[in-house]
């Protein structure tokens with residue numbers, strides 16, 4: 001493994017020369033708790049440099065008195081910070097709250113606040129705040145753009161100082177659950193629930209537990225066959241149930257810090273209940289029941305669709321699949337089962353509508369899945385800060401009830417009173433020195449954690465925090481970098497596929513343009529362009545997908561005149577001559593946005609160049625190199641997309657620019 005790594009946003013750059021002495025006292029909490037010890041340890045090393053030379057336990061004389069105090073009235077995992085010029089208290093009712101309070105104190109001080117200004121109370125928006133690793137046991141990472149796995153190497157589990165730093169970073173932004181292995185569970189990973197790996201998984205889970213993080217494993221639904229030698233993995237088969245019961249007893253016995261399992265079933269070749277004519281609910285509930293005695297939970301993914309579609313088939317619509325498979329069983333899922341739903345109905349495109357399943361389900365635990373691994377958003381080569389997208393998702397009004405009906409309300413459990421609820425991200429890390437390949441992609445890692453803890457934070461607040469903690473730039477430079485991050489998603493969208501249609505990417509790898517790459521494939525991902533127009537009719541005259549939403553949204557999406565334009569081609573097949581609200585035709589919009597997007601990518605690079613000498617040279621070089629690649633990519637997208645539509649439509653660019 002790579003033995004060198006950065007401290008990301010925990011480098012504590014803003015050093016004052018206060019040199020105060022700080023005493024530290026723990027009141028009401030169990031001082032032997034590992035999480036409290038971690039909190040103290042973070043405070044001691046973090047405050048060193050920010051405020052003082054040294055933090056001491058219960059000193060006789062000191063300048064600042066720091067107290068971590070148990071106060072039962074504070075909400076679960078929440079905290080309150082109270083301070084004046086010579087004292088600060090971290091109040092919490094549980095260990096995680098105390099740890100998060102400690103990190104908040106360090107963050108606020110590092111961001112430039114004075115001690116006396118640090119007064120805040122926070123309750124996490126979401127009970128579950130999770131990272132999903134798609135790490136394979138051979139060390140590769142599915143959709144990984146930052147090197148190899150730091151959990152797995154040659155089918156063995158690695159636990160070292162880097163693991164601890166990883167846990168610290170995650171806890172510092174409020175993450176409380178980590179799934180360590182890929183949802184596509186094959187080969188060695190199937191054996192993670194056997195004594196071949198128990199010792200090491202336990203060791204790993206203990207490091208996480210020190211930071212208040214529960215460990216989760218992805219399961220192979222066919223484990224009864226592959227490990228148990230049974231002939232089937234039918235969830236209603238008595239032998240299968242018996243096998244899982246024994247397995248759960250063994251696994252939870254060996255792994256006390258295990259939170260439960262994540263399951264991808266009946267999807268993209270993975271086994272599942274459909275093979276036996278059973279439903280997704282049958283599969284999820286069976287596993288839910290076997291882990292229930294141990295307090296375990298089952299997180300069941302809703303990414304189930306027909307991936308062997310015929311492109312000639314205009315009726316089957318991949319976008320419909322999640323809702324079609326899961327909605328009918330709303331209310332049938334057991335209490336310790338959560339459905340994990342991707343933000344869009346397709347697959348993490350740069351622009352998709354919000355999955356109608358979110359809020360479509362009203363009697364089922366549900367959580368949101370997003371992807372910070374930039375599979376379709378530039379592979380951590382292209383700059384694409386995703387918080388603006390996630391904010392749109394969270395703010396979306398589902399109309400599932402009169403009020404408290406946004407995605408944030410639903411997935412936090414607020415809307416329907418679910419205790420199991422939250423957000424998960426497919427993570428963007430690997431063993432690269434800087435963890436995320438592109439130094440700037442760490443803003444998404446930081447941002448997801450912060451946003452899942454506090455969905456009210458704005459994209460800009462998160463960006464500024466991350467920049468302050470990571471680079472400590474002067475205000476004018478911080479403003480520049482903030483602006484770059486905030487514009488980057490829109491810029492990427494402009495030079496890639498237009499108005500919500502998605503895809504048009506190189507098959508398999510998903511970087512760079514290939515307009516027809518998925519047009520005649522089996523994956524259900526078509527743009528249906530011909531010489532007159534482009535787009536998929538998902539209205540009531542087409543696949544009917546728009547009808548899966550509550551009335552207010554359904555009516556809007558169904559009508560091309562009312563449909564938000566950024567999603568126009570997702571919902572409708574539109575002629576190139578269609579007039580958009582700007583007065584431009586669709587074809588002219590395609591040309592203009594592609595020329596603009598590429599030019600704006602070049603501006604991003606120019607702005608970045610002005611930060612030379614302001615950020616460490618290693619960072620500058622890393623990001624500059626990626627911008628060179630991004631501009632190459634943006635040009636390819638621009639020219640291929642524009643040429644493609646010019647050739648299909650025969651309509652020239654009104655501005656007479658070069659199209660091939």
Ligand code: GCW
Pocket residue numbers: 134142143183184264303347348375
């Ligand atoms: O986005 C697609 C990816 C697959 C992934 C799948 C999923 C882990 O291309 O690589 O498999 O989604 O979410 O399960």
